[in-house]
Amino acid sequence: MDSAVKYPPPLVNPETKPFWDATVDGKLLVKRCTACGEAHYFPRTICPFCFSDQTVWEESSGEGEIYTFSLMRKSASGPYAIGYVTLKEGPSLLTNFVDCDMTQLKIGQKVKVVFKTTDGAPLPFFMPV
């Protein structure tokens, strides 16, 4: 999907509001558990690994690499590339690769976060570095 695509605004709830407040400022947050030390995505209040409630917000570098992807050749809004990025901070997340030649994507390729506007909070996408 390209920048002409209209993306759905996140619904936002009390648990995820800090994440979406941060995207307005162009920041990608992950949650890290101070009990077990693990970062996770998408954010939970209670750590999905050790079940501690000692989780804190952490700003991600927004940098990572492509774990896998698939180029959907046709859709109502044209071709788009879905995939997973593994962030430098550890967690992998589902996203789309944008603002690039989607036929040239490769597993292991370095990418960085880029935000796309919606009628609500901006959404994180990734583009090759």
Added chain:
Amino acid sequence: MTIKGKAYLAGIYEHPTRHAPDKSTSQLHAEVAKGALQDAGLTKADIDGYFCAGDAPGGVMAMVDYLGLKVRHFDSTDTGGCSYLVHLGHAAEAIAAGKCSIALITLAGKPRTGAMPPRATGAELDFEAAYGATTHNVYGMCAMRHMHEFGTTSEQLAWIKVAASHHAQYNPHAMLRDVVTVEDVINSPMISDPLHRMDCCVVTDGGGALIVTSEAIARSLKKPLVRMIGHGEAIKGPRGGKDLDLTYSAGVWSGPRAFEEAGVTPADIKYASIYDSFTITVLMQLEDLGFCRKGEGGRFVADGNLISGTGKLPFNTDGGGLCSNHPVNRGGMTKIIEAVRQLRGEAHPKVQVPNCDLAIAHGTGGLLGIRHAASTCILERM
């Protein structure tokens, strides 16, 4: 406590339709229920347990009322296409525990006639919905990573479709009956890299039903005795994005549980029904179940190894979801039905496995590359 040998598959029915614009979904559920009862030699009044999933209009309460059932046990677990493989395990548990004695499981719907309702969503919604995950591209991501790590090729994946097509040519109800070649598959249009159109299953209206019962009741009926001897189920998701690995499914957990309960190994299996929403689904599950080692699935499925009469592991001898039927975009039900046909000796003579006394029916449901469930059922002919 085990379900081993406690539950028998007394009735099976696969709706012959693949396109049913003139019927309601509830009606299709009733028709498949009637068909399975007739196959078993039982009547509606005999049913005291009922199982249905997300395809059942209005859920379990509406269905029990619509069908006119009077049940003392029910379960509406929904894990997508493998729901019915989960239901079979749960029905066996209920029968083993005495909670019911004759259970009905139904599946029906009409995705070929009209669009399906959207998938249920959870806490992940805001973090995934915008990225356009469909079955095609999510299974495509699994295939892409599998190729990257293990050198699996499109030609190897194509062999899975080729094998299914060899079987479908003998099934008069199959939606696609033409035998295809590896070249046909890899030359078909790319849908979502690296999956071609012929790597994808059919979209069909229809349904199926099962009757599961106790040993005593099964022995009073006329059909060959087919029983459950092992079951396992599991769920896998990105789980916070730690150590993401799309090259294996929840079958790595459901499979060993089922084999252990059954007291058999993959080498003992004579026939395998393996969920084939896409070719990659089959390849990953064969590895996960232990039919070959992780990463060797490509070599395992190549050169006709899944073709009945030719290969070492005959699979989906009805033509599977790739060629015959994938009612309601949920393939678990037809996997069980063809396994029972094989165990009864009722498969088409051209694809019937000789002396087939041990079979596996296995599937995943949901989205393989995001979050999904798996269920493994091991069935034995007495």
